[in-house]
Amino acid sequence: MATDEYKPLRRIADAFDSLAGTVNSTVPIEAVHFSDACSRVSVLFGCLGIAFKFAEMDYVSKVEDLKEAAKSIPTLQSMLELDIKSNCIRQGGSHSRNLLRVKRGIDMVKVLFEEILVADGNSLKDPASVAYSKVLAPHHGWAIRKAVSAGMYALPSKSQLLKKLNEDEESSRIEMQKYITSSGPVIQYVEELFISRELGIDW
Numbered sequence: 327m328a329t330d331e332y333k334p335l336r337r338i339a340d341a342f343d344s345l346a347g348t349v350n351s352t353v354p355i356e357a358v359h360f361s362d363a364c365s366r367v368s369v370l371f372g373c374l375g376i377a378f379k380f381a382e383m384d385y386v387s388k389v390e391d392l393k394e395a396a397k398s399i400p401t402l403q404s405m406l407e408l409d410i411k412s413n414c415i416r417q418g419g420s421h422s423r424n425l426l427r428v429k430r431g432i433d434m435v436k437v438l439f440e441e442i443l444v445a446d447g448n449s450l451k452d453p454a455s456v457a458y459s460k461v462l463a464p465h466h467g468w469a470i471r472k473a474v475s476a477g478m479y480a481l482p483s484k485s486q487l488l489k490k491l492n493e494d495e496e497s498s499r500i501e502m503q504k505y506i507t508s509s510g511p512v513i514q515y516v517e518e519l520f521i522s523r524e525l526g527i528d529w
């Protein structure tokens with residue numbers, strides 16, 4: 327098997343697997359490590375068609391902000407500490423706010439994969455709708471929720487998605503499960519950064 331084979335799903339799962347390893351150690355998560363893993367997720371948008379172009383632009387720009395910040399700020403915790411000092415945690419475009427948004431993005435993908443694994447049939451509409459309503463909808467206003475629910479009708483089928491990801495049913499299950507298992511502790515880690523500083527995560 328060629329090692330340079332196009333396997334974006336495996337690349338995502340492996341990146342989070344490696345991050346999860348850090349979480350279980352005493353070393354803080356490096357911002358560059360985290361933002362690199364999150365940027366691997368962007369490839370999924372390309373499989374969804376133009377209906378979710380706006381979501382892609384929003385997610386990618388926030389990951390890029392974290393990547394840029396990571397050049398001078400070594401860890402996620404120091405990113406938060408700096409924003410606390412500057413009193414700009416909740417300000418639009420702050421690193422902390424973008425971190426919370428990106429965390430929601432990777433949580434959205436986790437719940438989406440969980441729903442795909444338990445769903446019957448070839449449609450992504452129900453798994454995607456359930457994941458969206460659980461993870462992102464509570465934080466979005468009416469206009470965005472409407473646009474997303476319209477976009478749900480334009481999703482590819484599951485088999486089309488797997489084909490674009492160069493996976494089959496069985497290999498995709500393995501990688502999705504790996505992502506679910508490893509993203510869980512990473513998501514918790516980020517949430518704990520906010521909660522332990524009494525910053526809240528519901529804004």
Ligand code: 1PZ
Nearest residue numbers: 370371380381384385423427431434435450454470474481
């Ligand atoms: C089959 C898969 C279907 C997946 C459908 C995914 C739908 C996600 C739609 C998200 C729309 C986001 C539009 C922009 C929202 C922004 O207002 C907010 C707040 O930003 P701020 O005010 O701080 O600048 N941004 C967000 O909530 C971040 C959203 C990240 C979305 C990532 C989704 C990842 C899904 C990947 C699916 C493959």
